[in-house]
Amino acid sequence: MATQDVTLVIVVAHSLEARPLIDHFHFKSVKSSALPHYADDHGKRLIVSGMGKTNAAAAVGYISGLLAAQTVAPGFVNFGIAGHGSLDLGSGLLISKIIDAGTEAAYYPTPISCGQNMAVLKTVDQPESIYAEDLAYDMEGSGFWQAASRYSTLDLVQLFKVVSDNAENDTGTVNKARIEAVLAGQLEGFAQLVTQLQALVSHHHRYHAEPVSWQSLRQVGHLTVSEQHQLRRLCQRGAALGLDEALLALAATPVGSGKELLRAVVRCVEQTPVAQPDKPEEFS
Amino acid sequence: MFSAIYVEEAVHGTERVQQILARYPGLPVIPCARYGEVFNRAGQNFRVQKQNPALILAEKHGPCVLPAPAGYGFAAGASFYFSHMLNCLYDCRYCFLQGMYRSAHYVLFVNYEDFSADLQKTIAAQEGRCVFYSGYDCDSLALEPVSRFTQFFLPMFRELPQATLEIRTKSTQVRALLEMEPLSNCVIAMSFSSEQAGNRYEHRVPDLSKRLEAAAKLQAAGWSVALRFEPVISEPAVEQDYYALFERVFTVLDTDKLHSVSIGEFRMPRDYHKKIAELYPDEALFAQPVVVSDGLLSLRGAGDELLHKLESRLLSYVEARQYYRCASEDIA
Numbered sequence: 001m002a003t004q005d006v007t008l009v010i011v012v013a014h015s016l017e018a019r020p021l022i023d024h025f026h027f028k029s030v031k032s033s034a035l036p037h038y039a040d041d042h043g044k045r046l047i048v049s050g051m052g053k054t055n056a057a058a059a060v061g062y063i064s065g066l067l068a069a070q071t072v073a074p075g076f077v078n079f080g081i082a083g084h085g086s087l088d089l090g091s092g093l094l095i096s097k098i099i100d101a102g103t104e105a106a107y108y109p110t111p112i113s114c115g116q117n118m119a120v121l122k123t124v125d126q127p128e129s130i131y132a133e134d135l136a137y138d139m140e141g142s143g144f145w146q147a148a149s150r151y152s153t154l155d156l157v158q159l160f161k162v163v164s165d166n167a168e169n170d171t172g173t174v175n176k177a178r179i180e181a182v183l184a185g186q187l188e189g190f191a192q193l194v195t196q197l198q199a200l201v202s203h204h205h206r207y208h209a210e211p212v213s214w215q216s217l218r219q220v221g222h223l224t225v226s227e228q229h230q231l232r233r234l235c236q237r238g239a240a241l242g243l244d245e246a247l248l249a250l251a252a253t254p255v256g257s258g259k260e261l262l263r264a265v266v267r268c269v270e271q272t273p274v275a276q277p278d279k280p281e282e283f284s
Numbered sequence: 285m286f287s288a289i290y291v292e293e294a295v296h297g298t299e300r301v302q303q304i305l306a307r308y309p310g311l312p313v314i315p316c317a318r319y320g321e322v323f324n325r326a327g328q329n330f331r332v333q334k335q336n337p338a339l340i341l342a343e344k345h346g347p348c349v350l351p352a353p354a355g356y357g358f359a360a361g362a363s364f365y366f367s368h369m370l371n372c373l374y375d376c377r378y379c380f381l382q383g384m385y386r387s388a389h390y391v392l393f394v395n396y397e398d399f400s401a402d403l404q405k406t407i408a409a410q411e412g413r414c415v416f417y418s419g420y421d422c423d424s425l426a427l428e429p430v431s432r433f434t435q436f437f438l439p440m441f442r443e444l445p446q447a448t449l450e451i452r453t454k455s456t457q458v459r460a461l462l463e464m465e466p467l468s469n470c471v472i473a474m475s476f477s478s479e480q481a482g483n484r485y486e487h488r489v490p491d492l493s494k495r496l497e498a499a500a501k502l503q504a505a506g507w508s509v510a511l512r513f514e515p516v517i518s519e520p521a522v523e524q525d526y527y528a529l530f531e532r533v534f535t536v537l538d539t540d541k542l543h544s545v546s547i548g549e550f551r552m553p554r555d556y557h558k559k560i561a562e563l564y565p566d567e568a569l570f571a572q573p574v575v576v577s578d579g580l581l582s583l584r585g586a587g588d589e590l591l592h593k594l595e596s597r598l599l600s601y602v603e604a605r606q607y608y609r610c611a612s613e614d615i616a
């Protein structure tokens with residue numbers, strides 16, 4: 001993985017939700033961005049989408065476009081306030097199911113064991129004032145999920161909500177002070193999720209990293225796009241078989257066309273007797 | 285063990301589901317309409333999901349019993365398989381389930397009564413003996429304390445002696461079996477790889493010595509035990525590794541009492557191999573040169589010569605009548 005690869009994008013709807021994260025994670029503003037957008041030194045980005053599911057989806061699309069050159073997509077997490085049918089203000093919730101109130105479609109983020117309470121989230125088009133069901137309510141979740149799970153592996157997409165209003169304290173009572181107070185109480189819990197998610201993403205990025213030999217061999221000879229794909233997979237296989245050095249030696253040997261290079265790489269990968277390479281590192 | 289439990293709304297109120305949920309009072313329970321909403325989605329990554337798998341409690345719709353794939357198992361004639369579970373607690377790198385399913389979550393079908401009805405109907409439709417394999421899409425015993433699979437299905441097979449049930453496993457969960465009277469028409473088929481291959485490929489699988497101990501206990505209690513040496517993966521020193529395994533296994537188990545012994549090489553449908561190679565680009569097993577025959581892929585350099593050598597060594601321990609070579613890709 002290149003050092004500048006982004007491993008996690010945090011999407012919030014409002015600048016009030018961004019503020020505590022900017023302070024906590026030491027985010028710095030990214031200039032010349034169409035949306036308020038921040039970066040830290042540890043592979044994270046923060047983007048402020050604006051309210052509603054269309055804006056949330058658009059923000060995911062926008063930042064995915066900016067990161068399109070990465071070999072592997074980052075993970076995504078949506079952070080923000082939500083209403084709830086029964087829970088106390090300030091409760092932190094990892095979302096296990098999202099229901100789009102408009103379409104009735106249900107989506108299921110992959111559960112992560114990170115010690116947080118899990119909850120079902122309903123994404124509504126207008127702020128919820130009745131809290132009819134015993135679940136969380138927001139206005140971005142389903143739009144965020146649908147976009148993020150298209151750009152990334154859906155197992156690397158999560159939503160974390162903090163209860164800011166409920167039947168006793170409805171949306172009319174939500175103000176800056178309330179938002180600051182409820183989010184502050186859940187920053188540590190959210191930071192734990194961020195750490196866990198970034199570890200999963202980094203692991204995922206590591207095993208899809210560009211092989212060392214590919215970086216050298218792609219410079220040798222002219223290759224069509226399809227030949228580049230073949231070469232990349234051959235280099236991955238070579239790396240898995242412990243043949244990096246043999247492949248790097250080919251990069252130092254003059255070869256003619258791209259096809260000749262590919263033939264030489266195929267010979268190396270297919271014909272070198274297989275030794276017993278090291279057991280690949282596994283996450284668990 | 286599980287990150288959460290998904291429950292299909294239709295089975296939530298059943299006694300079996302309530303018993304399972306009661307075992308895990310702290311786990312989040314997530315309602316869903318059909319298990320496919322979670323299990324069959326595009327865009328999932330089996331490898332990432334295997335870090336935090338969830339349990340899905342669902343109802344099996346459609347036929348519960350299917351004809352066994354050609355070449356699967358020990359018996360000629362009518363043979364079938366059924367899967368009360370999809371996916372496995374263990375994480376064998378060579379397992380074809382990684383290429384077959386998009387999700388690493390465990391699906392447990394809880395409508396055992398429908399399986400039972402289908403099994404009985406299938407048995408009644410056969411003229412002679414028939415065999416049923418369990419453990420094609422999962423490890424049949426690994427989740428026994430939760431699924432209580434044997435406690436439900438074995439009493440039924442006890443009443444149907446014309447049918448044989450083979451339970452394929454790498455598990456040591458044999459307590460429920462040891463607590464019941466052995467069935468003459470039930471075979472516990474335990475899969476073994478050489479210790480070296482086990483260490484390298486069989487993550488989360490109980491230790492070889494513990495599995496041998498479980499097999500010996502079953503034999504001593506009167507259960508019919510079979511041995512499945514598969515998948516044999518061609519590697520340097522593979523013969524010596526397997527010779528050492530045979531010596532160890534046949535020192536512990538009573539060969540005369542073994543139901544059957546089989547051997548099979550590492551093979552897999554080409555599509556599954558492609559998917560798994562994408563999930564595990566860093567895994568040497570899926571980077572090696574391969575040969576494809578009839579859509580099934582095997583490692584180049586493996587094949588008949590190696591299996592013949594292992595076979596002849598095996599036949600110095602067991603009778604030829606006890607032996608067969610597995611002709612289909614196989615798991616568990």
Ligand code: SF4
Nearest residue numbers: 372374376379422616
């Ligand atoms: S090979 Fe068998 S024991 Fe191993 S993961 Fe697959 S089903 Fe489970």
